[in-house]
Amino acid sequence: MLQISGWQIRAPSNLTRFVVFALLSVGLMLLDARGHHLQKIRTGLTVLFAPIQVLAAIPVRVGGAIVDFFHGDESLRAEAERLRSEQPILLTRLQRYEAIEAENAHLRQLLGTSALVAERAVVAELLEVASEPFRRTVVIAKGEKDGLYLGQPVVDAYGIRGQVSTVGVLQSTAILITDPGHAIPVQVNRNGLRAIAFGTGAPDTVSIRYLTASSDIKPGDLLVSSGIGGGFPFGYPVAKVKKIVNDPNESFLDIIATPVAQLSHNREVLLIWPTKSVLPAEVKKPAEIKKPVQPKKAVETKKPVAASPPAAAPQLAAPEPARPAEGTTP
Amino acid sequence: MNLSHNARRRLIIAASFLAALVLTILPWPVWTEQFRPDWVALVLIYWCMALPTRVGVGTGWSVGLMLDVLYGSMLGENALAKSLIAFLAVRFHLQLRMFPRWQQAVVVLLLVIANNLLVLWVKNLAGQAPSTWGYLTPSIVSMLLWPWLFVILRDIRRHGNVS
Numbered sequence: 384m385l386q387i388s389g390w391q392i393r394a395p396s397n398l399t400r401f402v403v404f405a406l407l408s409v410g411l412m413l414l415d416a417r418g419h420h421l422q423k424i425r426t427g428l429t430v431l432f433a434p435i436q437v438l439a440a441i442p443v444r445v446g447g448a449i450v451d452f453f454h455g456d457e458s459l460r461a462e463a464e465r466l467r468s469e470q471p472i473l474l475t476r477l478q479r480y481e482a483i484e485a486e487n488a489h490l491r492q493l494l495g496t497s498a499l500v501a502e503r504a505v506v507a508e509l510l511e512v513a514s515e516p517f518r519r520t521v522v523i524a525k526g527e528k529d530g531l532y533l534g535q536p537v538v539d540a541y542g543i544r545g546q547v548s549t550v551g552v553l554q555s556t557a558i559l560i561t562d563p564g565h566a567i568p569v570q571v572n573r574n575g576l577r578a579i580a581f582g583t584g585a586p587d588t589v590s591i592r593y594l595t596a597s598s599d600i601k602p603g604d605l606l607v608s609s610g611i612g613g614g615f616p617f618g619y620p621v622a623k624v625k626k627i628v629n630d631p632n633e634s635f636l637d638i639i640a641t642p643v644a645q646l647s648h649n650r651e652v653l654l655i656w657p658t659k660s661v662l663p664a665e666v667k668k669p670a671e672i673k674k675p676v677q678p679k680k681a682v683e684t685k686k687p688v689a690a691s692p693p694a695a696a697p698q699l700a701a702p703e704p705a706r707p708a709e710g711t712t713p
Numbered sequence: 714m715n716l717s718h719n720a721r722r723r724l725i726i727a728a729s730f731l732a733a734l735v736l737t738i739l740p741w742p743v744w745t746e747q748f749r750p751d752w753v754a755l756v757l758i759y760w761c762m763a764l765p766t767r768v769g770v771g772t773g774w775s776v777g778l779m780l781d782v783l784y785g786s787m788l789g790e791n792a793l794a795k796s797l798i799a800f801l802a803v804r805f806h807l808q809l810r811m812f813p814r815w816q817q818a819v820v821v822l823l824l825v826i827a828n829n830l831l832v833l834w835v836k837n838l839a840g841q842a843p844s845t846w847g848y849l850t851p852s853i854v855s856m857l858l859w860p861w862l863f864v865i866l867r868d869i870r871r872h873g874n875v876s
Binding site for chain 1: 731734735737738739740741743744746747749769770771773774777778779782783784785786787788789790792793796797799800803804835836839840841842843848851
Protein backbone atom coordinates (compact mmCIF):
# COMPACT_ATOMS: atom_id res chain seq x y z
CA MET A 384 0.00 0.00 0.00
CA LEU A 385 1.19 3.46 -0.86
CA GLN A 386 -0.10 6.59 0.75
CA ILE A 387 -0.29 9.69 -1.39
CA SER A 388 -1.89 12.77 0.23
CA GLY A 389 -4.26 10.77 2.36
CA TRP A 390 -5.37 8.39 -0.41
CA GLN A 391 -4.46 4.80 -0.12
CA ILE A 392 -3.21 3.44 -3.43
CA ARG A 393 -2.44 -0.15 -4.08
CA ALA A 394 0.88 -0.82 -5.81
CA PRO A 395 0.20 -1.81 -9.43
CA SER A 396 -0.19 -5.53 -9.95
CA ASN A 397 2.23 -7.62 -11.94
CA LEU A 398 -0.15 -7.83 -14.88
CA THR A 399 -0.76 -4.07 -14.92
CA ARG A 400 2.95 -3.46 -14.97
CA PHE A 401 3.43 -5.89 -17.82
CA VAL A 402 0.67 -4.28 -19.87
CA VAL A 403 2.10 -0.80 -19.26
CA PHE A 404 5.65 -1.79 -20.19
CA ALA A 405 4.47 -3.80 -23.20
CA LEU A 406 2.59 -0.78 -24.52
CA LEU A 407 5.68 1.34 -23.86
CA SER A 408 7.79 -1.12 -25.89
CA VAL A 409 5.32 -1.13 -28.76
CA GLY A 410 5.30 2.68 -28.75
CA LEU A 411 9.09 2.78 -28.81
CA MET A 412 9.22 0.29 -31.67
CA LEU A 413 6.72 2.25 -33.73
CA LEU A 414 8.62 5.49 -33.16
CA ASP A 415 11.92 3.83 -33.97
CA ALA A 416 10.78 1.95 -37.06
CA ARG A 417 8.75 4.75 -38.60
CA GLY A 418 10.90 7.72 -39.32
CA HIS A 419 13.74 7.34 -36.86
CA HIS A 420 12.44 9.74 -34.24
CA LEU A 421 14.61 8.24 -31.56
CA GLN A 422 17.99 8.83 -33.19
CA LYS A 423 19.05 11.33 -30.52
CA ILE A 424 17.95 9.12 -27.64
CA ARG A 425 19.67 6.11 -29.15
CA THR A 426 22.88 8.06 -29.65
CA GLY A 427 22.80 9.14 -26.01
CA LEU A 428 22.14 5.62 -24.75
CA THR A 429 24.90 4.24 -26.96
CA VAL A 430 27.39 6.60 -25.34
CA LEU A 431 26.12 5.52 -21.92
CA PHE A 432 26.60 1.82 -22.65
CA ALA A 433 29.81 2.09 -24.65
CA PRO A 434 31.87 0.95 -21.60
CA ILE A 435 30.06 -2.42 -21.70
CA GLN A 436 31.15 -2.90 -25.30
CA VAL A 437 34.71 -1.92 -24.47
CA LEU A 438 34.66 -4.34 -21.53
CA ALA A 439 33.45 -7.18 -23.75
CA ALA A 440 36.15 -6.45 -26.32
CA ILE A 441 38.97 -6.74 -23.77
CA PRO A 442 39.49 -10.54 -23.81
CA VAL A 443 40.11 -10.65 -27.55
CA ARG A 444 42.42 -7.65 -27.37
CA VAL A 445 44.43 -9.24 -24.57
CA GLY A 446 44.54 -12.57 -26.40
CA GLY A 447 45.80 -10.85 -29.53
CA ALA A 448 48.43 -8.97 -27.57
CA ILE A 449 49.68 -12.21 -25.99
CA VAL A 450 49.88 -13.94 -29.37
CA ASP A 451 51.73 -10.95 -30.80
CA PHE A 452 54.16 -10.98 -27.89
CA PHE A 453 55.20 -14.59 -28.47
CA HIS A 454 55.60 -14.68 -32.20
CA GLY A 455 55.12 -11.11 -33.26
CA ASP A 456 58.56 -10.71 -34.81
CA GLU A 457 58.41 -13.61 -37.22
CA SER A 458 54.89 -12.99 -38.39
CA LEU A 459 55.60 -9.28 -38.89
CA ARG A 460 58.68 -10.08 -40.96
CA ALA A 461 56.74 -12.59 -43.06
CA GLU A 462 53.95 -10.10 -43.55
CA ALA A 463 56.34 -7.34 -44.60
CA GLU A 464 57.91 -9.75 -47.09
CA ARG A 465 54.53 -10.64 -48.54
CA LEU A 466 53.44 -7.01 -48.77
CA ARG A 467 56.69 -6.03 -50.45
CA SER A 468 56.22 -8.66 -53.14
CA GLU A 469 52.57 -7.73 -53.60
CA GLN A 470 53.10 -4.00 -53.95
CA PRO A 471 54.67 -3.85 -57.45
CA ILE A 472 51.87 -6.01 -58.84
CA LEU A 473 49.22 -3.79 -57.33
CA LEU A 474 50.95 -0.62 -58.50
CA THR A 475 51.10 -1.94 -62.05
CA ARG A 476 47.40 -2.67 -61.94
CA LEU A 477 46.72 0.78 -60.54
CA GLN A 478 48.44 2.46 -63.50
CA ARG A 479 46.05 0.76 -65.86
CA TYR A 480 43.13 1.47 -63.57
CA GLU A 481 43.76 5.21 -63.51
CA ALA A 482 43.84 5.40 -67.28
CA ILE A 483 40.64 3.40 -67.52
CA GLU A 484 38.94 5.55 -64.90
CA ALA A 485 39.81 8.73 -66.77
CA GLU A 486 38.52 7.22 -70.00
CA ASN A 487 35.36 6.06 -68.25
CA ALA A 488 34.70 9.51 -66.79
CA HIS A 489 35.17 11.01 -70.24
CA LEU A 490 32.72 8.58 -71.81
CA ARG A 491 30.16 9.23 -69.08
CA GLN A 492 30.48 12.93 -69.66
CA LEU A 493 29.79 12.39 -73.35
CA LEU A 494 26.71 10.39 -72.45
CA GLY A 495 25.60 12.99 -69.95
CA THR A 496 25.21 10.53 -67.12
CA SER A 497 26.62 10.65 -63.67
CA ALA A 498 27.81 7.88 -61.43
CA LEU A 499 28.78 7.65 -57.81
CA VAL A 500 32.53 7.60 -57.56
CA ALA A 501 34.30 6.84 -54.33
CA GLU A 502 36.47 9.77 -53.47
CA ARG A 503 37.47 9.73 -49.85
CA ALA A 504 38.19 6.60 -47.86
CA VAL A 505 39.13 6.16 -44.23
CA VAL A 506 40.34 3.04 -42.45
CA ALA A 507 38.24 2.25 -39.40
CA GLU A 508 38.84 -0.28 -36.68
CA LEU A 509 36.19 -2.79 -35.71
CA LEU A 510 35.31 -3.36 -32.10
CA GLU A 511 35.33 -7.08 -31.33
CA VAL A 512 31.77 -7.41 -30.14
CA ALA A 513 29.28 -10.15 -30.91
CA SER A 514 26.13 -9.13 -32.75
CA GLU A 515 22.55 -10.04 -31.97
CA PRO A 516 21.83 -13.69 -32.78
CA PHE A 517 21.00 -14.11 -36.49
CA ARG A 518 21.74 -10.56 -37.37
CA ARG A 519 25.02 -9.54 -38.97
CA THR A 520 26.28 -6.30 -37.56
CA VAL A 521 29.66 -4.93 -36.60
CA VAL A 522 30.61 -2.07 -34.32
CA ILE A 523 32.94 0.50 -35.87
CA ALA A 524 35.15 2.59 -33.63
CA LYS A 525 34.27 5.82 -35.45
CA GLY A 526 31.28 8.08 -35.23
CA GLU A 527 29.68 11.44 -35.89
CA LYS A 528 32.86 13.38 -35.31
CA ASP A 529 34.57 11.50 -38.16
CA GLY A 530 31.79 12.46 -40.54
CA LEU A 531 30.03 9.11 -40.73
CA TYR A 532 26.48 9.16 -42.03
CA LEU A 533 23.53 6.79 -42.18
CA GLY A 534 23.77 4.42 -45.14
CA GLN A 535 27.47 4.99 -45.73
CA PRO A 536 29.12 2.12 -47.65
CA VAL A 537 31.57 -0.05 -45.71
CA VAL A 538 34.08 -2.00 -47.81
CA ASP A 539 37.26 -3.97 -47.36
CA ALA A 540 40.11 -4.93 -49.66
CA TYR A 541 37.97 -7.53 -51.44
CA GLY A 542 34.54 -6.01 -51.81
CA ILE A 543 31.51 -4.45 -50.16
CA ARG A 544 30.85 -5.44 -46.57
CA GLY A 545 27.75 -3.47 -45.71
CA GLN A 546 26.60 -0.05 -44.66
CA VAL A 547 26.42 2.14 -41.58
CA SER A 548 23.10 1.64 -39.79
CA THR A 549 23.39 3.73 -36.64
CA VAL A 550 25.76 6.61 -36.04
CA GLY A 551 26.92 7.26 -32.51
CA VAL A 552 29.27 9.90 -31.17
CA LEU A 553 32.32 7.67 -30.98
CA GLN A 554 31.02 4.31 -32.16
CA SER A 555 28.72 3.31 -34.97
CA THR A 556 27.02 0.13 -36.08
CA ALA A 557 27.15 -1.22 -39.60
CA ILE A 558 24.94 -3.97 -40.96
CA LEU A 559 26.66 -6.45 -43.25
CA ILE A 560 25.32 -7.56 -46.60
CA THR A 561 24.46 -10.92 -45.01
CA ASP A 562 22.11 -9.35 -42.45
CA PRO A 563 18.51 -10.51 -42.99
CA GLY A 564 17.39 -6.87 -43.14
CA HIS A 565 19.84 -5.86 -45.85
CA ALA A 566 19.46 -5.72 -49.61
CA ILE A 567 21.90 -4.35 -52.14
CA PRO A 568 21.33 -3.69 -55.85
CA VAL A 569 23.86 -5.63 -57.92
CA GLN A 570 24.55 -6.56 -61.50
CA VAL A 571 26.28 -9.52 -63.09
CA ASN A 572 29.73 -8.34 -64.08
CA ARG A 573 29.72 -10.47 -67.24
CA ASN A 574 26.60 -9.07 -68.90
CA GLY A 575 25.15 -6.29 -66.77
CA LEU A 576 22.04 -8.26 -65.68
CA ARG A 577 20.58 -6.41 -62.72
CA ALA A 578 19.41 -8.08 -59.53
CA ILE A 579 19.18 -7.61 -55.79
CA ALA A 580 21.28 -9.48 -53.25
CA PHE A 581 19.40 -10.08 -49.99
CA GLY A 582 21.06 -11.06 -46.74
CA THR A 583 19.85 -14.28 -45.18
CA GLY A 584 21.26 -14.18 -41.66
CA ALA A 585 23.67 -17.01 -42.40
CA PRO A 586 27.29 -15.85 -42.03
CA ASP A 587 28.44 -16.51 -45.59
CA THR A 588 25.52 -16.40 -48.01
CA VAL A 589 23.36 -13.86 -49.75
CA SER A 590 20.40 -14.84 -51.89
CA ILE A 591 19.55 -13.34 -55.27
CA ARG A 592 15.79 -13.13 -55.69
CA TYR A 593 13.35 -12.21 -58.44
CA LEU A 594 15.36 -13.59 -61.36
CA THR A 595 13.39 -15.77 -63.77
CA ALA A 596 14.55 -19.05 -65.23
CA SER A 597 15.45 -17.37 -68.51
CA SER A 598 17.97 -15.02 -66.86
CA ASP A 599 21.52 -15.32 -68.06
CA ILE A 600 23.29 -16.13 -64.80
CA LYS A 601 25.47 -19.10 -63.91
CA PRO A 602 27.59 -20.34 -61.02
CA GLY A 603 30.88 -18.48 -60.73
CA ASP A 604 29.48 -15.17 -61.97
CA LEU A 605 30.79 -12.14 -60.12
CA LEU A 606 28.14 -9.73 -58.87
CA VAL A 607 29.20 -6.10 -58.55
CA SER A 608 27.27 -3.19 -57.06
CA SER A 609 25.13 -1.53 -59.72
CA GLY A 610 24.92 1.88 -58.07
CA ILE A 611 21.13 1.96 -58.49
CA GLY A 612 19.42 3.35 -55.41
CA GLY A 613 22.17 5.86 -54.79
CA GLY A 614 23.61 4.29 -51.66
CA PHE A 615 26.56 2.35 -52.99
CA PRO A 616 29.02 3.42 -55.67
CA PHE A 617 29.05 1.44 -58.91
CA GLY A 618 31.40 -1.43 -59.61
CA TYR A 619 32.50 -2.80 -56.24
CA PRO A 620 32.52 -6.61 -56.01
CA VAL A 621 29.73 -7.94 -53.80
CA ALA A 622 29.40 -11.71 -54.18
CA LYS A 623 30.10 -14.72 -56.35
CA VAL A 624 27.26 -16.95 -57.48
CA LYS A 625 27.61 -20.33 -55.82
CA LYS A 626 24.52 -22.37 -56.63
CA ILE A 627 21.46 -21.96 -58.81
CA VAL A 628 18.39 -24.10 -58.25
CA ASN A 629 15.66 -24.02 -60.86
CA ASP A 630 12.53 -25.40 -59.26
CA PRO A 631 9.74 -25.51 -61.87
CA ASN A 632 7.17 -24.96 -59.13
CA GLU A 633 8.63 -21.57 -58.27
CA SER A 634 8.33 -18.51 -60.44
CA PHE A 635 11.86 -17.36 -59.69
CA LEU A 636 15.28 -18.98 -59.53
CA ASP A 637 16.73 -19.84 -56.14
CA ILE A 638 20.23 -18.39 -56.29
CA ILE A 639 22.80 -18.58 -53.50
CA ALA A 640 25.91 -16.41 -53.63
CA THR A 641 28.96 -16.08 -51.40
CA PRO A 642 30.09 -12.59 -50.38
CA VAL A 643 33.49 -11.61 -51.73
CA ALA A 644 34.42 -9.41 -48.78
CA GLN A 645 35.95 -11.16 -45.78
CA LEU A 646 32.98 -10.55 -43.55
CA SER A 647 34.25 -12.25 -40.42
CA HIS A 648 38.00 -12.00 -40.69
CA ASN A 649 39.63 -8.62 -40.72
CA ARG A 650 39.71 -6.23 -37.84
CA GLU A 651 39.69 -3.23 -40.10
CA VAL A 652 37.30 -1.90 -42.70
CA LEU A 653 37.29 1.00 -45.13
CA LEU A 654 34.62 3.67 -44.95
CA ILE A 655 34.09 5.47 -48.24
CA TRP A 656 32.45 8.75 -49.09
CA PRO A 657 31.04 8.42 -52.61
CA THR A 658 30.53 11.64 -54.56
CA LYS A 659 28.71 12.16 -57.81
CA SER A 660 30.97 13.01 -60.69
CA VAL A 661 29.95 16.55 -61.55
CA LEU A 662 27.69 17.11 -64.52
CA PRO A 663 28.16 19.89 -66.99
CA ALA A 664 25.50 22.49 -66.14
CA GLU A 665 24.14 22.78 -69.69
CA VAL A 666 23.29 19.10 -69.78
CA LYS A 667 21.31 19.17 -66.57
CA LYS A 668 19.27 22.34 -66.99
CA PRO A 669 17.17 21.55 -70.09
CA ALA A 670 16.03 18.29 -68.52
CA GLU A 671 14.82 20.16 -65.45
CA ILE A 672 12.93 22.72 -67.48
CA LYS A 673 11.36 20.08 -69.70
CA LYS A 674 9.87 18.08 -66.88
CA PRO A 675 6.86 20.23 -65.92
CA VAL A 676 6.03 20.88 -69.59
CA GLN A 677 5.74 17.19 -70.33
CA PRO A 678 2.13 15.97 -70.71
CA LYS A 679 0.78 14.06 -67.76
CA LYS A 680 0.36 10.88 -69.70
CA ALA A 681 4.04 10.60 -70.43
CA VAL A 682 4.85 11.02 -66.77
CA GLU A 683 2.35 8.38 -65.81
CA THR A 684 3.63 5.84 -68.27
CA LYS A 685 7.12 6.49 -67.13
CA LYS A 686 6.39 5.83 -63.50
CA PRO A 687 6.05 2.04 -63.61
CA VAL A 688 9.36 1.82 -65.36
CA ALA A 689 11.04 3.73 -62.57
CA ALA A 690 9.34 1.52 -60.00
CA SER A 691 10.18 -1.80 -61.64
CA PRO A 692 11.05 -4.46 -59.03
CA PRO A 693 14.85 -4.30 -59.25
CA ALA A 694 14.91 -0.59 -58.49
CA ALA A 695 12.12 -0.41 -55.95
CA ALA A 696 12.58 -3.59 -53.96
CA PRO A 697 15.54 -2.42 -51.88
CA GLN A 698 13.45 0.43 -50.59
CA LEU A 699 10.62 -1.91 -49.70
CA ALA A 700 12.78 -4.57 -48.19
CA ALA A 701 15.09 -2.34 -46.25
CA PRO A 702 13.86 1.20 -45.67
CA GLU A 703 16.93 2.03 -43.64
CA PRO A 704 19.69 0.95 -46.04
CA ALA A 705 18.04 2.35 -49.13
CA ARG A 706 17.72 5.86 -47.78
CA PRO A 707 19.72 8.11 -50.05
CA ALA A 708 22.67 9.59 -48.29
CA GLU A 709 22.04 13.29 -47.75
CA GLY A 710 25.69 14.24 -47.80
CA THR A 711 26.42 12.88 -51.25
CA THR A 712 24.28 14.99 -53.53
CA PRO A 713 26.28 17.87 -54.92
CA MET B 714 31.17 -3.78 3.81
CA ASN B 715 29.56 -0.75 5.32
CA LEU B 716 26.88 -0.45 2.69
CA SER B 717 23.28 -0.47 3.77
CA HIS B 718 21.25 -3.56 3.06
CA ASN B 719 19.38 -1.92 0.19
CA ALA B 720 22.46 -0.53 -1.48
CA ARG B 721 24.21 -3.87 -1.32
CA ARG B 722 21.26 -5.65 -2.85
CA ARG B 723 21.08 -3.17 -5.71
CA LEU B 724 24.81 -3.42 -6.28
CA ILE B 725 24.81 -7.22 -6.46
CA ILE B 726 21.80 -7.41 -8.75
CA ALA B 727 23.20 -4.71 -11.05
CA ALA B 728 26.59 -6.44 -11.16
CA SER B 729 25.00 -9.76 -12.11
CA PHE B 730 23.07 -8.11 -14.95
CA LEU B 731 26.20 -6.29 -16.10
CA ALA B 732 28.08 -9.59 -16.21
CA ALA B 733 25.22 -11.13 -18.22
CA LEU B 734 25.29 -8.24 -20.72
CA VAL B 735 29.06 -8.49 -21.16
CA LEU B 736 28.81 -12.28 -21.65
CA THR B 737 26.08 -11.69 -24.21
CA ILE B 738 28.20 -9.49 -26.47
CA LEU B 739 31.49 -11.24 -25.77
CA PRO B 740 32.92 -12.22 -29.16
CA TRP B 741 33.09 -15.90 -30.04
CA PRO B 742 33.78 -17.65 -33.34
CA VAL B 743 30.83 -17.26 -35.69
CA TRP B 744 29.85 -20.95 -35.70
CA THR B 745 29.31 -20.92 -31.91
CA GLU B 746 26.74 -18.17 -32.29
CA GLN B 747 23.77 -20.47 -32.46
CA PHE B 748 24.80 -22.09 -29.18
CA ARG B 749 25.17 -18.86 -27.24
CA PRO B 750 22.79 -18.99 -24.25
CA ASP B 751 20.53 -16.10 -23.37
CA TRP B 752 22.49 -14.97 -20.31
CA VAL B 753 20.29 -11.98 -19.57
CA ALA B 754 17.13 -14.10 -19.58
CA LEU B 755 18.69 -16.64 -17.22
CA VAL B 756 19.80 -14.02 -14.69
CA LEU B 757 16.45 -12.23 -14.99
CA ILE B 758 14.48 -15.43 -14.36
CA TYR B 759 16.60 -16.20 -11.31
CA TRP B 760 16.10 -12.81 -9.67
CA CYS B 761 12.38 -12.73 -10.51
CA MET B 762 12.03 -16.09 -8.86
CA ALA B 763 14.14 -15.31 -5.81
CA LEU B 764 13.07 -11.71 -5.17
CA PRO B 765 9.77 -11.14 -6.99
CA THR B 766 9.04 -7.99 -4.99
CA ARG B 767 12.37 -6.38 -5.91
CA VAL B 768 12.98 -7.53 -9.47
CA GLY B 769 10.15 -7.68 -11.95
CA VAL B 770 8.73 -6.39 -15.18
CA GLY B 771 10.35 -2.96 -14.83
CA THR B 772 13.82 -4.43 -14.37
CA GLY B 773 13.28 -6.80 -17.28
CA TRP B 774 12.19 -3.94 -19.50
CA SER B 775 15.22 -1.80 -18.60
CA VAL B 776 17.68 -4.63 -19.20
CA GLY B 777 15.94 -5.47 -22.47
CA LEU B 778 16.29 -1.85 -23.57
CA MET B 779 20.01 -2.00 -22.77
CA LEU B 780 20.23 -5.09 -24.97
CA ASP B 781 18.47 -3.24 -27.77
CA VAL B 782 20.98 -0.41 -27.55
CA LEU B 783 23.97 -2.78 -27.43
CA TYR B 784 22.68 -4.84 -30.34
CA GLY B 785 21.60 -1.84 -32.38
CA SER B 786 18.23 -3.49 -32.91
CA MET B 787 14.89 -1.72 -32.93
CA LEU B 788 14.37 0.00 -29.56
CA GLY B 789 11.76 -1.90 -27.55
CA GLU B 790 12.19 -5.23 -29.31
CA ASN B 791 14.15 -7.06 -26.64
CA ALA B 792 12.57 -4.85 -23.95
CA LEU B 793 9.18 -6.33 -24.80
CA ALA B 794 10.50 -9.89 -24.81
CA LYS B 795 12.33 -9.50 -21.52
CA SER B 796 9.37 -7.91 -19.78
CA LEU B 797 7.28 -10.89 -20.91
CA ILE B 798 9.83 -13.26 -19.34
CA ALA B 799 9.87 -11.22 -16.13
CA PHE B 800 6.07 -11.14 -16.00
CA LEU B 801 5.77 -14.91 -16.37
CA ALA B 802 8.60 -15.61 -13.93
CA VAL B 803 7.08 -13.36 -11.25
CA ARG B 804 3.60 -14.74 -11.91
CA PHE B 805 4.79 -18.32 -11.35
CA HIS B 806 7.60 -17.72 -8.86
CA LEU B 807 6.01 -19.82 -6.11
CA GLN B 808 5.61 -22.83 -8.37
CA LEU B 809 9.12 -22.33 -9.76
CA ARG B 810 10.63 -22.40 -6.27
CA MET B 811 8.93 -25.69 -5.51
CA PHE B 812 10.01 -27.40 -8.72
CA PRO B 813 13.01 -29.76 -8.77
CA ARG B 814 15.96 -28.38 -10.69
CA TRP B 815 15.31 -30.24 -13.94
CA GLN B 816 11.69 -29.11 -13.99
CA GLN B 817 12.82 -25.52 -13.48
CA ALA B 818 15.13 -26.00 -16.44
CA VAL B 819 12.19 -27.07 -18.60
CA VAL B 820 10.29 -23.93 -17.59
CA VAL B 821 13.39 -21.88 -18.43
CA LEU B 822 13.44 -23.54 -21.85
CA LEU B 823 9.82 -22.54 -22.45
CA LEU B 824 10.41 -18.97 -21.27
CA VAL B 825 13.45 -18.49 -23.52
CA ILE B 826 11.56 -19.99 -26.45
CA ALA B 827 8.72 -17.53 -25.79
CA ASN B 828 11.32 -14.74 -25.71
CA ASN B 829 12.87 -15.83 -29.00
CA LEU B 830 9.56 -16.29 -30.76
CA LEU B 831 8.42 -12.84 -29.69
CA VAL B 832 11.66 -11.27 -30.97
CA LEU B 833 11.37 -13.27 -34.18
CA TRP B 834 7.77 -12.18 -34.65
CA VAL B 835 8.66 -8.52 -34.22
CA LYS B 836 11.58 -8.92 -36.63
CA ASN B 837 9.26 -10.56 -39.12
CA LEU B 838 6.88 -7.61 -38.92
CA ALA B 839 9.84 -5.33 -39.62
CA GLY B 840 10.90 -7.55 -42.53
CA GLN B 841 14.17 -8.68 -40.98
CA ALA B 842 13.47 -12.28 -40.08
CA PRO B 843 16.39 -14.67 -40.56
CA SER B 844 15.68 -17.64 -42.78
CA THR B 845 17.12 -20.31 -40.52
CA TRP B 846 15.79 -22.60 -37.84
CA GLY B 847 18.80 -21.95 -35.63
CA TYR B 848 16.92 -19.64 -33.29
CA LEU B 849 15.74 -22.60 -31.19
CA THR B 850 19.19 -23.85 -30.18
CA PRO B 851 20.04 -20.96 -27.77
CA SER B 852 17.01 -21.88 -25.66
CA ILE B 853 18.19 -25.48 -25.35
CA VAL B 854 21.68 -24.36 -24.30
CA SER B 855 20.06 -21.98 -21.80
CA MET B 856 18.11 -24.90 -20.35
CA LEU B 857 21.26 -27.02 -19.98
CA LEU B 858 23.07 -24.14 -18.26
CA TRP B 859 20.28 -23.31 -15.83
CA PRO B 860 21.14 -25.77 -12.99
CA TRP B 861 24.71 -24.47 -12.78
CA LEU B 862 23.78 -20.83 -13.07
CA PHE B 863 21.08 -21.32 -10.45
CA VAL B 864 23.61 -22.67 -7.94
CA ILE B 865 26.09 -19.87 -8.67
CA LEU B 866 23.51 -17.11 -8.32
CA ARG B 867 22.02 -18.69 -5.18
CA ASP B 868 25.44 -18.79 -3.56
CA ILE B 869 26.03 -15.17 -4.52
CA ARG B 870 22.67 -14.22 -3.05
CA ARG B 871 23.26 -16.10 0.20
CA HIS B 872 26.83 -14.92 0.56
CA GLY B 873 25.85 -11.32 -0.10
CA ASN B 874 22.86 -11.70 2.20
CA VAL B 875 20.54 -10.29 -0.45
CA SER B 876 16.84 -10.38 0.23
